[in-house]
Amino acid sequence: MYLSTHSTPLEASQEVADLIIDRIKAFGPTQKKKFVMCLPTGSTPLLVYKELAKKCREGKISFEHVITINLDEYVGLHPAHPQSYYHFMEENFDIPPKQVHLLPFQPIPPHTTHTESCAEYESLITSLGGIHLLFMGIGTNGHIAFNEPASSLASRTRMIKLDQDTRRANSRFFENSLSNVPTHALTMGIGTILEAQEIVLLALGDGKAQAVKEALQGGVNHLCPASALQLHENVIIVTDNEASKNLSVRTKKYLTAQCSPIYDDQALDQDQDQAQYQNREPTPESDHNKIHPGNSLEADSYFTNNVMRTDEEHIGKSEEPRFRPNALRGASFDLSASPLCPRERGGYIDKGVNELQISHESAKPEDTRMTLTLKRPGSDSNPHTDDNAQDHTDTDNETGTGTGVSSLTGDNPLVLGNHEHAEVSITDQGDRDLHDLS
Numbered sequence: 001m002y003l004s005t006h007s008t009p010l011e012a013s014q015e016v017a018d019l020i021i022d023r024i025k026a027f028g029p030t031q032k033k034k035f036v037m038c039l040p041t042g043s044t045p046l047l048v049y050k051e052l053a054k055k056c057r058e059g060k061i062s063f064e065h066v067i068t069i070n071l072d073e074y075v076g077l078h079p080a081h082p083q084s085y086y087h088f089m090e091e092n093f094d095i096p097p098k099q100v101h102l103l104p105f106q107p108i109p110p111h112t113t114h115t116e117s118c119a120e121y122e123s124l125i126t127s128l129g130g131i132h133l134l135f136m137g138i139g140t141n142g143h144i145a146f147n148e149p150a151s152s153l154a155s156r157t158r159m160i161k162l163d164q165d166t167r168r169a170n171s172r173f174f175e176n177s178l179s180n181v182p183t184h185a186l187t188m189g190i191g192t193i194l195e196a197q198e199i200v201l202l203a204l205g206d207g208k209a210q211a212v213k214e215a216l217q218g219g220v221n222h223l224c225p226a227s228a229l230q231l232h233e234n235v236i237i238v239t240d241n242e243a244s245k246n247l248s249v250r251t252k253k254y255l256t257a258q259c260s261p262i263y264d265d266q267a268l269d270q271d272q273d274q275a276q277y278q279n280r281e282p283t284p285e286s287d288h289n290k291i292h293p294g295n296s297l298e299a300d301s302y303f304t305n306n307v308m309r310t311d312e313e314h315i316g317k318s319e320e321p322r323f324r325p326n327a328l329r330g331a332s333f334d335l336s337a338s339p340l341c342p343r344e345r346g347g348y349i350d351k352g353v354n355e356l357q358i359s360h361e362s363a364k365p366e367d368t369r370m371t372l373t374l375k376r377p378g379s380d381s382n383p384h385t386d387d388n389a390q391d392h393t394d395t396d397n398e399t400g401t402g403t404g405v406s407s408l409t410g411d412n413p414l415v416l417g418n419h420e421h422a423e424v425s426i427t428d429q430g431d432r433d434l435h436d437l438s
C-alpha cells in the first residue's frame with residue numbers, strides 16, 4: 001500500500017487521472033486486447049473524470065479500447081433517474097455505451113433475481129480477463145463500493161441493504177430526503193475487488209478523515225471494509241490533506257516510504273531530478289530499485305548552505321513548468337555525523353513541495369531543540385518564522401525513550417502554500433545549524 005497526499009482535491013484528482021492515463025498507455029490496449037477499468041460514482045471521482053475528459057479532448061489519451069465496469073448500482077432506480085449510476089456514467093464519462101458495464105437496477109430477462117444478475121456480473125469480469133485497474137472512493141463509514149461495515153472480506157457481487165449512514169450521506173443527491181434514497185444496492189464484493197490487478201482509492205475532504213484513518217492505521221477489520229485493501233499488494237491511496245489529517249506521522253512515514261514497484265519509475269524520476277541538482281550522473285537504471293522514497297534519497301542533496309530548497313529551479317526541470325508534488329516526499333536525511341547531534345539518526349520528509357512535515361527518529365541531546373523556519377519569497381533578510389513556532393519545535397522530552405517517531409511540526413504540518421520559493425532550515429537553540437557537518 002502506498003499513500004500519496006496532496007494539498008488540494010484538484011491536485012489529488014490530477015494524480016489519479018495521470019495514473020489512469022499512465023496505466024492505459026503502458027498497457028497499450030488494442031481491438032483484441034482491451035484495458036478493463038473499474039469505476040466509481042459519487043462526488044469523489046468528478047474532478048478525475050473532468051481531467052480525463054480534458055486529456056481525451058487534447059488527444060493525450062484514447063478510451064477506444066477501454067472497457068469500464070462499475071462498482072455498484074442502486075436497486076430499483078431506473079436508468080433515466082438522475083441519480084442512477086447508469087445516468088451518472090452517461091453524464092460524467094464520455095465513452096460509447098457499448099464499452100460501459102453496469103449492474104442492472106432490476107433483473108434483465110432471462111434473469112429473474114438480483115442474485116442471478118450478480119452472478120452474471122462476476123462471469124462478465126472473468127470473461128474480460130479480470131480488472132486491470134480499479135478506481136474507487138470510500139464512504140464516510142469506511143465502505144468501498146457499497147460494501148457496508150460487516151461485509152465479509154471475501155464477499156462477491158451481491159445485493160446489500162444500505163447502511164443508514166450511507167443513505168444519510170447520499171441523501172444530498174436526493175433533495176436531502178432520506179426517504180428518497182434507495183434502501184438497497186447491488187455491489188461488487190470485497191473479494192471481487194481484491195482480485196483487481198491494481199487499486200487506486202481517492203479520498204477527499206475531512207468527512208473521509210476518520211474512515212481513512214481506520215482503513216490505513218487500524219488492523220484489517222470487516223467493520224471498516226476499506227481496511228481489506230491492506231491485503232492487496234498493489235494499492236495506492238491518494239488523498240487531499242483534509243482526508244489524511246487524522247493519520248499519524250508514523251503511518252504517513254511508512255506508507256509514503258514503502259518501496260512499491262509501481263513507484264519505481266517515480267523514484268527514478270526523483271533520482272534524475274536530484275542528479276540534475278547535484279550536477280552528477282543519474283544512478284544507472286539497473287540500480288533503480290535501490291532508489292526508493294525513504295531509503296536512499298538523502299536530504300543532503302537538497303541542502304545548500306544549510307538551506308533545503310524547494311523551488312523548481314533547484315529540484316530540477318520537469319516537463320511541465322509546475323511544482324512536482326512528489327519531488328521531495330519520501331526523502332530522508334542523515335544527521336548522524338553532526339557533532340551537534342551525535343545521536344540523531346535521521347529524519348524524513350513526509351510531504352510534498354507545498355507542505356512539509358519533517359520527523360526524526362531516536363533521542364537527541366537534551367539541550368537540542370530543532371526548529372523549522374519558513375522563509376517566504378523576497379524575505380531573505382527577515383525570514384518569516386511561523387507564528388506558531390512552538391508547534392514547529394520538538395524537544396527531547398517529546399520522544400520519551402527516543403525510540404518513537406515525532407514530528408518537528410507537531411500535529412499541524414508546516415504549510416508552505418503556493419509560494420514559488422520556500423526554504424527550511426534546522427537549527428538548535430543556539431541557532432547553530434544542525435545540518436552543518438563541517
Ligand SMILES: O=P(O)(O)OC[C@H]1O[C@](O)(CO)[C@@H](O)[C@@H]1O
Nearest residue numbers: 040041042043044137138139145
Ligand atoms: O464520493 P462520495 O459521494 O463521497 O461517495 C463515497 C462512495 O460511496 C459510493 O457512492 C458508493 O458506491 C461510491 O461510489 C463512492 O466512492
